[in-house]
Amino acid sequence: MSVGRSVKQVIAAVAGGLLVIVGAVLLVLPGPGMLLVLAGLVVLASQFPALERFVDPVRRQAMKAAEESVASPLRIAGSALAGLALIAAGIVWGTVRSLPFSSWSAGTSLILSGLIIFALLIWSYRRVQARQEQL
Template sequence: MGVGKRVKRVLIVVAGAVLLVVGVLLLVLPGPGLLLVLAGLLLLASEFPALERYVDPVRDRAMKAAEDSVSSPLRIAGSVLAGLALLAAGIVWGTVKSLPFSGWSTGSSLILSSVILFALLGWSYRRVRTRRTAVQRG
């Protein structure tokens, strides 16, 4: 195996492991835990085929969680409010110097979290709407 292939493999394994660990942490913290676990598993399964058997069950649960997150107007409103709160907190932490861990490193991570939340919310909503339209037509 050439050096380039080894480097690529190490990078894939490291990225997969990081996504998997962060995803597991986000299972108990607010965030898209199952989707990150799925992404990590997909990367790791590309290098370790024995992990393929875990991909489908995690994919099914992640897609169910994504659909549940937009199953009612109340849940959508709650998610939008959480995203707006993260965005506001990021701006405040970036600009108010008297807060603990103040600065744009903390602020930008909160803002990035809100952007990810809105992107996942939009993706989930479009996915559910597309499925409902297909079911109504078929």
């Protein structure tokens, strides 16, 4: 196995693992958790083919969850508030030095997570709208 392949596998494992973990957390918090779990599994399955069998069942659940996440204004508002809270927490973690693990690297990851929530929320909303227009 070449060094380049090993590095690629490590990067895929870390990125995919982080997506799955954040997605799992968002399964209980407002946000597109199943979509992130799916994204993580797709990344992991690209390097570890044994995980491919989990992608389709999770994809079906993720698409169903995406539709449900924008099914009501209350759910949309909850997801948007979660995204805003993550962005605000990221700014606080980047600027307030007395907090545990305070740094811009921690803050940036929180801000990025909030932005991902917004991107997935917009994607889900557009997908549902396009599907409704087809009916």
